[in-house]
Amino acid sequence: MHGPRSSPERAPRLYGRAFAAVVAGLLISIGFVGVALLEQNSALSGQLGAVDPIVNGNVRVLSQTQRELLRLDALIASGNPDRELVRFHADLVTQRIREAGLSYQINTLGSPELLAQSGTLGLIWTSRAEPLLDGAVDGSPTARAELRALIDEIELGFNRLVSEAEINRRFNAVEANTATSEVLGRTRGVLVGGGVSVVLLLAGAGLAGLGFVRFDRQRARTAQLMSELNDEMRILSAVASHTNAMVVITDADGVTTWVNDAFVESTGYPAEAIVGRRPGDVLQGPETDPDTVARMARHVSAGEAFTCEVVNYSADGVPYWVRIEVQPVTDDHGTLVNFIAVESDITADREAQRRLERAKEVAEEVATAKSSFLATMSHEIRTPLNAVIGLTSLLQGTPLDDQQREYVTTAASSGRLLLDVINDILSWSALGFDAVELERRPFSPQELVEQTVELARANATAKDIRVTSTVADDVPTTLEGDPTRLRQVLVNIVGNAVKFTDEGHVAVHVDIVDHAPDEATVPVRIRVVDTGIGIPADQVDRLFLPFSQADASTTRRYGGTGLGLAISNDLVALMGGRIDVESTPGTGTEVVIQLDLPVGRDASPGLASTAEVDAPPSADLRVLLVEDDPVNQMVAFHMLDRLGLTADVADNGQAALEAVHRCDYDVVLMDVHMPVMDGPTAARHIRQELPAARQPTIVAMTANAMPGDRERLLAADMDDYVAKPVRLGDLATTLRAVGATQS
Missing domain, CATH: 3.30.450.20 (PAS domain)
Known part of the structure; x- marks a missing residue:
């Protein structure tokens, strides 16, 4: 008969069941833990995949610092940078440099030394480079060069930081991989030493432990990176907010x-x-x-x-x-x-711009008013001056005793002096308004110099001094430029030389300086040498200032406005040349004009000789004089009479229009400012109402002598232009040209 089974017999089964249960429980737990760890690992990997690009932005801070430095350097190198744009990019550089020097950047740079270098670069920017910004924007070459050199130095420093940081990260990654390999090696050694069941348990525990370790490491790394990212985001937020x-x-x-x-x-x-x-x-x-x-x-x-x-x-x-x-x-x-x-x-900037534009408009209005005032004064002065100069010129051609001739000569000289003063003021004003436009046409330098000397000989002969001229053989027979303006310069300078020379001579020399035969432009040098009173060395620079002469006694003794050389200097500068003066008090003065002028082909016939001026026009010209001022009518009528011509007279444009309908005229001498109908309006009606075969030559004979008046009148249906006060020679030349076209 069998008794109850003893506990030792049941123990193995119980232990086996318990062990099996434990193993099963462990395996199930390990399985659940493994599955959970794998899911968490997958989630962490996904988080790291999303966080890594943001964290790598720390590296981009260094690269962005380089880019902002390069952009700022390119902007400054442009030559005329916008101040606001420079300041904007400079602020971005400052922001990036500060971020690059923050403590968390040690995780990007990999060492305290590199972090210290980043801080040093930031100090160079704030203490040395940034203070140079305003000077560089204002155009200081020194500030711009020094600032660009410092930007290059800082940019190169950040380039080295990026490279060395990359080396540190790779080194740290190798160390991490090496440590991981060692852990895995030890784990495999433990697994090999156990039994099948223990191996399975240890394997499960090892896998769970490895997963936990990886999870914990990734969690810690993520926490650190998220902390760094939060710090960076707080900094950026603070920058943007403040x-x-x-x-x-x-x-x-x-x-x-x-x-x-x-x-x-x-x-x-x-x-x-x-x-x-x-x-x-x-x-x-x-x-x-x-x-x-x-x-x-x-x-x-x-x-x-x-x-x-x-x-x-x-x-x-x-x-x-x-x-x-x-x-x-x-x-x-x-x-x-x-x-x-x-x-x-930028409201303040816009308002400042608006005020500048308004100031410019006001300045233009003032300039226009000034120009209008000068034009009006010129017209009002020239109108009676035309009668003074014209009548004295006519009177000089009549029989006079010595005293009468002296009086008339003095009056004529005073009139011409007053006219010279007016012309100087108008020329100077035109230069101030940038109203002078230079011509470019062929001319003969030989003729130009000879005519200038011929004009000066009358005053020189009265003072018993000689005026001579020489033109070197290597000077081209034809040059291109503005002969009218160049003659104005020479007349001023030669006239000054004659005025300030009491005995001796005035000589004009023209030659070429260092010219290669195949060059299309030649360096022309014109020297005007006199044996006059001379100028002290400390007064030479004043010669080119408007309304200035060597001293007050010069003005009292010799007269003049002090504008001649100032105008000449400005005109020569417009031509691209310069004027130099050397003088010795009591010995004389040498004025040197240097110009680069193109070699021309054919000389212009525009400069008439004195003989041609004196030649009378054709006596069979039919002339209509249109003039409202009775005195100027008389002056013009007698001038025409001296030239062997008669004229019909109309006292306004409407009367002139009626006259040309009644009779065919070869030339109409047309005043501009007249009652009823002005000259330009009358000229337009004549062009519109008369057939081509009956069209006369219309010559504007006016006191409008401001720069641009000639061009404006020629564009308003006029054929030619004579400025008042009318010179008999100018009138003869104009009428002779009309006679040539009629024949």
Whole structure:
């Protein structure tokens, strides 16, 4: 008979069951733990995959610092940088450099030494480079060169930091992989030393332990990276929040997601009033340019960066100008996620620009008024002066006793002096208004010099001094330039030499300096040498100042406005040349004109000789004199009589129009300012109403002698121009040309 089974017999089964249960429980637990660890590991891997690009932004901070430095350097090197744009990029450089020197960057750089180097580069920027910005923008070559050198030094330093940081990260990765390999090696050794069951348990425990270790390491790494990212985001947020510029962040559709404190303070809109809305829906108003708004919308739709200036409105309805710089932000896949807009209030700049434009308008109005005043004064002075000079010229041709001739000669000389003063003032005023336009036509330097000397000989002969001229053989027979202006310069200089020379001579020499035979332009040198009173060395520079002479006694003794050399100097400068003066008091003066002039082909016949001026015009010309002033009528009538001509007289443009309908005239001498109908209007009617076969030559004979008057009148249906006071020789030359066309 069998008794009950003893406990030792049941123990193996119990232990086996218990062991099996334990093993099963362990395996199940290990399985569950393994599955959980694998799921968590997968989740952590996904988190790290999302966090890694953001954390790598720390490395991009160094690269972005380099890029901003290069952009700033390129902007400064452009030669005329915009101050606001320079300041904007300089602020970005400062921000990036500060971020590159923060303590958390040691995880990117990999060593305290590199972090210290980053801080040193930041110190170079703030203490040495940044103070040079204003000087570089203002155009200082020294500041610009030194600033660019410092930018190169800082950019090179960050380049080295990026390279050495990459080496450190790779070294740390190798160490981590080596440590992991050692752990795995030890784990395999333990597994090999156990039995099948123990091996399975240890394997499960090892796998669970390895998964836990990996999980814990990844968790710690993620926590560290997230902490660093939060620190960086706090810094960036603080920068954006506390910058003086208004910052707006929108989503890809342009809807506002965030604004900084400067935006709220500047616009008066609280953040909640604009977040969730498009900025333009809140800020734009009646004065906002719709074309600019449409352009902004096109850029946003295309996901493009852009810069514009537009009128916005604050919360209390006050308009203000703002410059907006918008940059799109994309993710690692190139998908547009945000727009960042940095806005600067430029209302003060716009107002300053408006004031400058208004000041320019006022200056132009003043210049116009001044020009009009000078033109009016010139006309009013020339009109009676025409009678004075004309009548004295006619009187000199009549029988006179010695005393009468002396009186008439003095009156004629005074009239010509007054005319010279007026001409000098008008020429100087024209240069001040930039109204002088230079011609370019062929001329003979030999003829130009001879005619200048011929004009000076009358005054020189009266003082018993000689005036001579020489033109070197190597001077081309024909040059190109503005012979009228060049003759004006020579007449001024030679006239001055004659005026200030009491005995001896005045000589004009023309030659070429260092000229190669095959060059198309020659360096012409014109020397005017006199044996006059001379000028002290400390007074030479005053010669080229308007209304200035060597000293007050010069003006009292010799007269003149002191404008001649100032005008000559400006004209020569317009021609691209220069005037030099050397003088010794009591010995004489040498004035040297140097010009580069093209070699011409055929000389212009425009410069008439003295013999031609004295030749009378054709005596069978039919002349109509149109003049409202009775005295000027008499002067012109007697001048025509001296030339062997008679004339009909009309005292206004309407009377002249009626006269040309009644009779055929060869030439009409037309005044400009007249009652009833002025000269240009009468000329236009004559051109419109008379057939081509009956058209006369219309010569403007006027006191309008401001720069541009000749061109304006020739464009207004006039054929030629004679300025008052009318010189008999000028009138004869003009009428002789009319006679030549009639024959």
